[in-house]
Amino acid sequence: MAQTQVQAAPGISSNKIVPEAAREGIDLEINGKRFRHTGDAHMPLLWYLRDVLQLTGTKYGSAQPGNGADLVLVNGKAVSAITVPMKDLADKKVMTVEGLASADGKLHPLQQAFIDEDAIGCGYCTPGWLIAAKELIDRKRDPSDSDIDQLPNLCRCGCQTRVRRAIMRAAASLNGGQA
Amino acid sequence: MNGTGGLSRRGFLKVLAGSAGALVVGMPFEAATAADAPLPLAFLGDTLYGLGVYVRIDADGNVLIGARDPDSGTGNATTLPRIIADELDADWQRVTVVPLGLGVENGNGEANWIYGHQLDGLGTSTTAAWSDLRQVGALARWLLLQAAARQLGVPAEQLQAKAGVVIAPDGRRLGYGSLAEAAAKISPPTNPVPVKTADRYTLIGQPAGDVDAHAFVTGQARFAIDHQFGDALVAVLVHCPWPDGSLDGIDATETKAVKGVVQVLPLLPEHGQPLGSTVIAPAVAVLAENTWAALQGRAKLKLQWKPGSSDSESSAALEAHAIDLLNDKKQAPTTRVRNDGDVDAANKKAAMRVEATYLQPWLAHATAEPMNCMARIDKDRALLIVPTQAPQQAWAVVQRLTGFKPEQIEIRVPRVGGAYGRRLDHDYVAETVMLAKAAGKPVRLLWTRDEDFTHDYYRSASVHKLSAALDRKRQIISWNQRLASASARAGRGVPEQRLWTSELDVNQLPAGLLPNYRSDWYALQSSIPGGHARGMPHVNNAFAVESFIDEIAHSLKENPLDTRLRLLGQPRQIPLHGFGTTLDTERLVNVLKRVADQIEWKNWLRTVNGLGIACWHVNGAYVAHAIEASLERDKLTIERVVCAVDVGRVINPTGLEGQIAGATLDALSTALNLAITYKNGQIQQRNYKDYPLASMAQLPNSVEVIVMPGDREPTGASFLAMPSAAPALANACCNAPVAHSPLRPAVIRLRHDGRLAVMLDPCRHIVGPLPACQRRRTMASLILQ
Numbered sequence: 001m002a003q004t005q006v007q008a009a010p011g012i013s014s015n016k017i018v019p020e021a022a023r024e025g026i027d028l029e030i031n032g033k034r035f036r037h038t039g040d041a042h043m044p045l046l047w048y049l050r051d052v053l054q055l056t057g058t059k060y061g062s063a064q065p066g067n068g069a070d071l072v073l074v075n076g077k078a079v080s081a082i083t084v085p086m087k088d089l090a091d092k093k094v095m096t097v098e099g100l101a102s103a104d105g106k107l108h109p110l111q112q113a114f115i116d117e118d119a120i121g122c123g124y125c126t127p128g129w130l131i132a133a134k135e136l137i138d139r140k141r142d143p144s145d146s147d148i149d150q151l152p153n154l155c156r157c158g159c160q161t162r163v164r165r166a167i168m169r170a171a172a173s174l175n176g177g178q179a
Numbered sequence: 180m181n182g183t184g185g186l187s188r189r190g191f192l193k194v195l196a197g198s199a200g201a202l203v204v205g206m207p208f209e210a211a212t213a214a215d216a217p218l219p220l221a222f223l224g225d226t227l228y229g230l231g232v233y234v235r236i237d238a239d240g241n242v243l244i245g246a247r248d249p250d251s252g253t254g255n256a257t258t259l260p261r262i263i264a265d266e267l268d269a270d271w272q273r274v275t276v277v278p279l280g281l282g283v284e285n286g287n288g289e290a291n292w293i294y295g296h297q298l299d300g301l302g303t304s305t306t307a308a309w310s311d312l313r314q315v316g317a318l319a320r321w322l323l324l325q326a327a328a329r330q331l332g333v334p335a336e337q338l339q340a341k342a343g344v345v346i347a348p349d350g351r352r353l354g355y356g357s358l359a360e361a362a363a364k365i366s367p368p369t370n371p372v373p374v375k376t377a378d379r380y381t382l383i384g385q386p387a388g389d390v391d392a393h394a395f396v397t398g399q400a401r402f403a404i405d406h407q408f409g410d411a412l413v414a415v416l417v418h419c420p421w422p423d424g425s426l427d428g429i430d431a432t433e434t435k436a437v438k439g440v441v442q443v444l445p446l447l448p449e450h451g452q453p454l455g456s457t458v459i460a461p462a463v464a465v466l467a468e469n470t471w472a473a474l475q476g477r478a479k480l481k482l483q484w485k486p487g488s489s490d491s492e493s494s495a496a497l498e499a500h501a502i503d504l505l506n507d508k509k510q511a512p513t514t515r516v517r518n519d520g521d522v523d524a525a526n527k528k529a530a531m532r533v534e535a536t537y538l539q540p541w542l543a544h545a546t547a548e549p550m551n552c553m554a555r556i557d558k559d560r561a562l563l564i565v566p567t568q569a570p571q572q573a574w575a576v577v578q579r580l581t582g583f584k585p586e587q588i589e590i591r592v593p594r595v596g597g598a599y600g601r602r603l604d605h606d607y608v609a610e611t612v613m614l615a616k617a618a619g620k621p622v623r624l625l626w627t628r629d630e631d632f633t634h635d636y637y638r639s640a641s642v643h644k645l646s647a648a649l650d651r652k653r654q655i656i657s658w659n660q661r662l663a664s665a666s667a668r669a670g671r672g673v674p675e676q677r678l679w680t681s682e683l684d685v686n687q688l689p690a691g692l693l694p695n696y697r698s699d700w701y702a703l704q705s706s707i708p709g710g711h712a713r714g715m716p717h718v719n720n721a722f723a724v725e726s727f728i729d730e731i732a733h734s735l736k737e738n739p740l741d742t743r744l745r746l747l748g749q750p751r752q753i754p755l756h757g758f759g760t761t762l763d764t765e766r767l768v769n770v771l772k773r774v775a776d777q778i779e780w781k782n783w784l785r786t787v788n789g790l791g792i793a794c795w796h797v798n799g800a801y802v803a804h805a806i807e808a809s810l811e812r813d814k815l816t817i818e819r820v821v822c823a824v825d826v827g828r829v830i831n832p833t834g835l836e837g838q839i840a841g842a843t844l845d846a847l848s849t850a851l852n853l854a855i856t857y858k859n860g861q862i863q864q865r866n867y868k869d870y871p872l873a874s875m876a877q878l879p880n881s882v883e884v885i886v887m888p889g890d891r892e893p894t895g896a897s898f899l900a901m902p903s904a905a906p907a908l909a910n911a912c913c914n915a916p917v918a919h920s921p922l923r924p925a926v927i928r929l930r931h932d933g934r935l936a937v938m939l940d941p942c943r944h945i946v947g948p949l950p951a952c953q954r955r956r957t958m959a960s961l962i963l964q
Binding site (some may be wrong): 003005022040043044047050051052054055056057058059060061062065066068069097098100101107110111114115116118119121122123124125126127130145148149150151153154155156157158159160161162163164165173 | 250251268387391392393396397398399400401402404405407413438469472474518545546547548549584594595596597598599625627628629821833834837838841842843844845848866867869872874875876878879880881882
C-alpha cells in the first residue's frame with residue numbers, strides 16, 4: 001500500500017546535526033497542501049486521491065477519459081485523473097473539487113452558482129463539471145455558449161441546461177455583474 | 180442550509196440519546212439499536228397510524244427530518260421532507276434532512292417494513308408521500324400547539340404556527356424548541372390529525388434547491404462508492420461475456436503476484452440461480468488491499484469462458500425476426516392486451532388505411548456511479564452500504580444469502596449516482612455478500628465501466644407495427660398496434676400471461692379515444708437479460724404512437740396539431756383500466772396547446788426549420804413537447820425545446836423543472852446517439868465511446884418548461900418528460916426542409932441500423948427545396964431511436 005506523509009522539516013538531534021538521508025517519493029501539492037507519494041509510481045492519480053488520501057469528491061468514471069467525473073486540475077489544466085500516473089505529477093499542483101472553496105469555507109462563485117441554479121441531478125458528475133468549468137472561466141472570463149459546448153462532461157440526468165446557466169451566472173458574478 | 184455529512188443512522192441516534200428535551204415523531208428504532216439504549220426520550224409514534232418516518236425537534240429549535248425514499252437524482256431527499264416540513268410549519272432554514280436507511284423489524288420472523296414506502300423509481304415517491312407523510316408533520320404540529328396552549332393558557336385553536344414559532348393572539352411567541360420537551364409528553368390523539376388546506380401551504384409550491392447541494396459542490400457528499408471500512412478489501416470483477424456461459428479455465432498466477440492482491444475468487448452461481456431478482460453471469464473476482472492493486476490484478480487474469488447456448492444470438496437477427504413476425508398477419512400474439520370494439524369490421528369500412536413500422540434498439544442504463552456495494556458480514560449481523568432504488572429488495576437478497584433474521588441486516592442508502600431502473604435489480608449486492616462471506620472480510624465491490632456496460636439488465640429492442648383506418652370524414656375509426664419485444668420481466672418467475680406488462684400500457688394513447696382499438700404483444704426470446712428502464716413502457720410506445728399520428732396527419736394533409744386535437748375531441752373523462760382514475764382529455768389538450776403557442780406552431784409550415792409536436796399521459800400526469808430542429812448538410816441542430824406538464828399540485832417547482840428538463844435531455848440524448856447491440860451473444864458496447872451520451876454541444880441550450888397550475892393530488896414527475904420528447908424531435912425532423920438525398924447522415928444516425936431503416940422506410944427521398952405543403956415527409960417511419 002502506498003505511503004503518504006506531509007513533508008517534515010529535517011530532524012534535529014540533541015547534539016549534532018545529522019544530515020537527513022535522501023528520501024524516495026514524488027512530491028506534489030494537492031489543494032494547497034504538500035504530499036509525498038512513496039508507493040507505486042504508476043498508480044493513477046484517481047486512486048491516490050480516493051484510496052490513499054480519501055478525497056472522494058473526484059469520482060470514478062471509466063478506465064479512459066469517460067464521463068468527466070474524474071476531472072481534476074493539474075497546474076490549472078483539466079485532466080482525467082485516471083489517466084495520470086503519479087510519476088508524472090512530481091512538483092505539480094493538483095486541485096480537486098475539495099480545493100475549490102477557500103480555506104475559510106467561502107464557496108467559489110461556480111459552486112455558489114451551481115447551488116443557485118440547482119444545477120445538480122444525482123450529483124455524481126457535479127465535481128467534474130465544476131472542475132471543467134473552473135478551467136474554462138480561468139482561461140476565459142466571459143465564456144460563450146460555444147465555449148461551454150466544448151466541455152467534455154457527460155450527464156445522464158440531463159443537467160446540461162442548468163449547468164450552462166450556472167457557468168454563465170458564475171462568470172457574470174466574477175466579472176462584477178449581478179450573480 | 181442542510182448538511183447531512185456522513186451522519187449514519189446509528190450516529191444520529193447516539194446524538195439523540197444524549198440530548199434532552201427533543202420531540203421525536205416517528206417509529207423508534209429500538210430493535211436495531213439495542214446498543215444505544217436506554218433512550219431517555221419519550222418517543223412518540225408507536226401509534227402513528229403505521230407510519231415510521233420521523234420528525235425530531237430539538238430543544239434548540241433545530242429540526243431533523245428523515246427522507247425515507249432513496250434519491251438518485253429524483254429529488255426525493257428534498258421533496259419528501261418539504262411535505263413534512265410544510266405540515267409542521269417548520270422553518271426550512273433550520274431543517275436538516277437525514278437519509279433513512281432501510282426500516283425493517285422482526286415481525287414474527289418476517290420482515291416488517293416500518294417506514295412503508297421505500298422505493299425510488301416508477302414515479303411513486305411523491306404520491307405515496309402525499310398520502311401518508313403529511314400526517315407526520317401534522318401530528319408533530321398538533322402536539323406542539325397543545326403544549327403551547329397549556330403554557331400560554333390559550334386554547335390551541337386560537338394559536339398560530341409559523342416558521343417554527345407558535346404565536347398567541349396577544350402576540351406572545353414560543354419557539355418550537357422550547358415546546359419540544361412538553362410536547363413529547365402529550366398523548367397523540369386517537370384519530371388522525373387533519374392536514375392543512377392548500378391556502379395555508381408555506382413550502383409546498385415554493386422553489387427549493389437540492390438539500391445536499393452544498394455537499395455536492397464541495398465534494399463532501401458521499402455516495403456508496405465513496406464509503407470505506409478500514410479493513411475492507413476492494414473487489415473488482417471480470418464477468419463471463421455470456422450470461423449463460425461458464426468458466427472454462429483460469430490462470431491467476433500473475434494476478435496473485437501483484438503487490439496488494441489478496442485473493443482471486445471465482446464467483447460461480449449455479450446456472451439459472453436467481454441471486455437477485457434475476458440470473459447473473461459467472462465472474463472471477465480479484466480482491467486486493469486497494470483499488471489500483473485490484474485493477475492491475477484484474478488486467479493480468481487469464482480466463483477462458485465457455486459460451487452457453489446464447490453465443491449464436493445477435494440483436495440484428497432478433498430484430499429481423501421481430502419484423503418477420505409482425506409481417507406475418509396470421510401470427511397470433513402472445514397476449515392480446517386490449518381489444519375495444521371490432522377492429523377488423525371497422526377496417527372493412529375504411530376509406531383509407533395508414534401503416535408504419537417503428538424500430539427502437541436495445542439500451543443500457545449507463546448510470547454515472549457504476550454498480551458498487553460495500554458489505555460487512557459478521558456472524559450474526561450484516562451491514563451494507565448500497566446504492567439502490569429499492570432497499571427492501573436489497574434486503575431480500577442479503578437475507579436469502581445469509582439466512583439472517585430481519586433485524587440482523589442493516590441497509591444504508593446514501594445518495595445514489597443515477598439509477599433509471601438499473602438499481603431495482605441487486606445482482607451487485609448478491610455478489611458483494613458472496614464475496615464478503617467467502618473472504619471472511621468486509622468487501623467493497625466496484626464494477627469497472629466495461630462490466631457496467633456489458634452486464635446490465637437492458638431495455639429490449641422493440642418493433643412496433645401500427646395501422647389505422649380512416650373513414651370518408653377523415654375520422655380515425657380503428658387503431659391496431661402490434662408490438663414485438665423481449666419482456667423485461669422474462670426470467671423472473673413472472674407468469675407468461677403477465678410478461679406484457681413491462682412492454683405495453685393498457686391505457687396508452689389513443690386507447691379509450693377510439694371505438695375500435697386493439698393492442699397485441701408478441702414475445703421475443705433473448706438471452707440478454709432485460710430489466711426496468713426509465714419511463715418504460717411509455718417511452719417506446721409513445722415514440723411509435725406519436726410518430727404514427729404525424730403519419731396519419733401527413734396522409735390527410737392535415738396540421739398534426741389539429742389531428743391530435745380532433746383525436747382528443749371534446750373535454751371528457753375516460754376511465755383508465757386498473758387505475759381507478761381517468762384520462763382527462765382537457766388537461767392533455769391544454770398542455771398541447773400551451774407548447775404549440777409557445778413555439779408559434781401556427782408557423783409550422785412556414786418556418787425554415789422543422790417543428791414537431793407530441794404528447795402523452797402517464798398515471799394521471801400530462802406532458803407535451805414541441806421541438807424546432809434544423810437539418811443542415813450532415814448536422815442536426817435542436818434549435819428549441821418546449822415542454823408543458825400538468826402534474827397536479829407542484830410540491831417543488833425548482834425540482835420539477837429539473838426533472839422535466841432532465842428527462843427531456845435524457846430522452847433526446849438517447850434518441851440521437853444510443854443503441855446497445857450484441858453479436859455472438861456478447862454485448863458490443865464497453866465504454867462511453869461506444870455508448871456516447873449526448874455532449875453539451877449536441878443538446879439544446881435550454882428547455883423551456885411550462886408548468887400548468889393545478890390543485891389535484893400531486894403525481895410523480897421523474898420520467899414524465901421522457902415519452903413525448905423523442906417523437907417530437909422525429910416529427911420535427913420529418914417536417915424539416917431536406918435538400919439532400921438519400922437520408923442524410925445526421926438523420927440516419929437517429930436510427931441505429933441504416934439498413935433496416937431504409938428497408939422499412941416507405942417514403943420517397945426528396946431532392947431539392949420543397950413546396951411547403953410537401954416538405955413534411957421524407958422519412959415516413961423516420962425511425963428514430
